[in-house]
Amino acid sequence: MDSDYPLEQTPAVRRRNKVREAILAAAERMFASEGESGLSIRRLAEEIDYSPSAIYKYFGSKEELLEELKDSFFERLLDRVDGVSAANKDFHDRARACVTTYVATATARPHHYAAAFSSVPTPEELAVRRHLSWDDFIATPKGQAFKILVDLVEEGQALGVFDPALEPVKAAKSIWASSHGLALLMIHMPILPDVQPCPTQTDGDFVAYHADIVMRGLAVPAEPPHKNGTR
Amino acid sequence: MDSDYPLEQTPAVRRRNKVREAILAAAERMFASEGESGLSIRRLAEEIDYSPSAIYKYFGSKEELLEELKDSFFERLLDRVDGVSAANKDFHDRARACVTTYVATATARPHHYAAAFSSVPTPEELAVRRHLSWDDFIATPKGQAFKILVDLVEEGQALGVFDPALEPVKAAKSIWASSHGLALLMIHMPILPDVQPCPTQTDGDFVAYHADIVMRGLAVPAEPPHKNGTR
DNA sequence: CTATTTTAGTGAACACTGTTCACTTTTCGA
DNA sequence: TCGAAAAGTGAACAGTGTTCACTAAAATAG
Secondary structure (H helix, E strand, O other): OOOOOOOOOOHHHHHHHHHHHHHHHHHHHHHHHHHHHHOOHHHHHHHOOOOHHHHOOOOOOHHHHHHHHHHHHHHHHHHHHHHHHHOOOOHHHHHHHHHHHHHHHHHHOHHHHHHHOOOOOOHHHHHHHOOOOHHHHOOOHHHHHHHHHHHHHHHHHHOOOEOOOOOHHHHHHHHHHHHHHHHHHHHHOOHHHHHOOOOOOOHHHHHHHHHHHHHHOOEOOOOOOOOOOOO | OOOOOOOOOOHHHHHHHHHHHHHHHHHHHHHHHHHHHHOOHHHHHHHOOOOHHHHOOOOOOHHHHHHHHHHHHHHHHHHHHHHHHHOOOOHHHHHHHHHHHHHHHHHHOHHHHHHHOOOOOOHHHHHHHOOOOHHHHOOOHHHHHHHHHHHHHHHHHHOOOEOOOOOHHHHHHHHHHHHHHHHHHHHHOOOHHHHOOOOOOOHHHHHHHHHHHHHHOOEOOOOOOOOOOOO
16 A cells, blocks of 8 residues: 655656646647647647557546646636735725736636636536535635635625625626626627727726726615615 | 519529528527537538538538528527617616626527637737728627617716716627626526525526616716715 | 530548557556 | 556547539520
8 A cells, every 4th residue: 555655656657647747738738829629639649749549548538638728727717816806905906906817817818718618518417517505616616716706795895885785696696797708708809899989998908997897886876865766 | 684583583593592591490400409519511411411512502611601600690689689779668677678688698599699709719810800990890790789788878878877987888898798798607607596595586587687787887976075086 | 495504412532530449568566 | 577557559430521523403595
C-alpha cells in the first residue's frame, strides 16, 4: 500500500500527469483560437506527437476533455469575481466591479465562455438536475459564483441601497442574467457596441454603464409618498 | 423574357420550391429536436428520399441551410415582439410584455435561439462588420428588433417614467442584454430557476420579475433633492 | 415534332471526424 | 529476472460535409 513517495508522487504518475497536462495545454491553445469545431482529437494528437488513440488513455472522450477545459475556465472566472468581491472598496464600486470583471473575463476567452453555456440539456438531464438541492448547487463552481451575487444583494440590502423587499436569490439571478447576456451579446454580436451613433463610448465603458443600470434596478423604489399600485 | 405565367410561377419553379420547402421542413424538425449536431445532411436526405448530393442543388452548404432556419426563427421572434409592442396597453405592461414575449419565444425553441447566437466571429468578420452603418443595421431583422427597444425607451422617456438622461441606444442595448441573458440562462442552465428555495415562484413569473427589475433600472433616479455624487 | 440545351438528381469518391480494439512495446513491482 | 500492468500504436469502423463526372428528365428552340 505505502510507497517510497509519501508526499511526492511516484515518477510514473508524474510523467503521466505531464503528458496529461501537455494534452490539455495543446487542447487549450487550439480551443481558444478556433473553438470547439477547430479542436479535433487527431490534430491534437499530431500536435503533441502522439497517436489519436493515445488521447483516450487520458480522457474518456472528446467531450470529457472539453468539460475539463470549460471547468477550469469557470474556476478562473469564479476566482476573478471572488477577488474583486473581496476587495474592500465602496459598495457601489465593488458591485459594479463584479459585473465588469465577470464580463471582461468572459469576453477575454469567448470560445470558453460560449462553450461553457452551450449544451442544451435533454429532458432526461433536466429531470436529473431538477432534484439537485440548494446545498449541492452552491458546492459547484457555478453555485459559488452565484452565492457571491446573493451575498452581494444581501449586503446591499443591509446597507440600505437595495430594495429590502427583493428576494436575494431572485435578485442575484437577475444580475447574473443581465451580466451573462451582455457578455454573450458582446461575444456573438460585436456589431452592436460599434454601430451605435455615439462613437465616444467604448465597449469597456458600456459594460460599466450596463452594470450601473442593473444595480439601479435593485435600488430602493423611487417615490415613497406616492400610491404604488403595481406589486 | 416574358412567359405565360405573368404573376404565377412556372410549374417548374413551383415544383422546385416544393422540394426546397420539404428540405427546410425536415431540417426544421430535426434541428428543433436534436440541435445543430443532430442535423446531418445525409440523414436529412434520407428523410425526404433524396440523395445527399441533391441537397446541394438547393443549398450551397449546411451552414447556408442553417442560416435560413435561424433567420426565419429570428423573424418570428421579431414579429412576436412587434405584436405586443403594438398592442395599446399600459406602458409598463407593454414594456414588460416585450421582455417576457422575447424570452418566451426564445425558450420555446431553445436550439434555434441558441444557434442564432452561436457563431463567434473571426477577426476578419469583425473587421467587415465594423463598417456597417446604423441604417444598414436597422434594415436587418436584428436591427428592427433593436429599433423596437430604442423606440420603447424613447417613449418611456417622453412619458416621464424613464430617466431622460439615458441615451436610448445604450439603454436599449442594456435591455436586450438583460433579456438575452435570461433567455440563454433558462435554456442552458434550467437548474437555477428550480434550485431556489422559494418554490412558489415558477419560471414564467420570474421572467416578469426580471423584466420589472430591468425596467426599474431605467426609471428616473430616486432622490432629486439629495446631492448625487456619482454620475 | 424533333433536336438541343438546361436542369434535377445520383453514386462514387475524397478528406475529414470520434472512437474502438487487438496488438506491441515499455515500464514497474515483487 | 520474470510476469503483470500500463503506455502507446495502427488499422479499422461508422459517421460527417462536400465535390464531381455522370445519367435521366424536362424545358426550350427551330
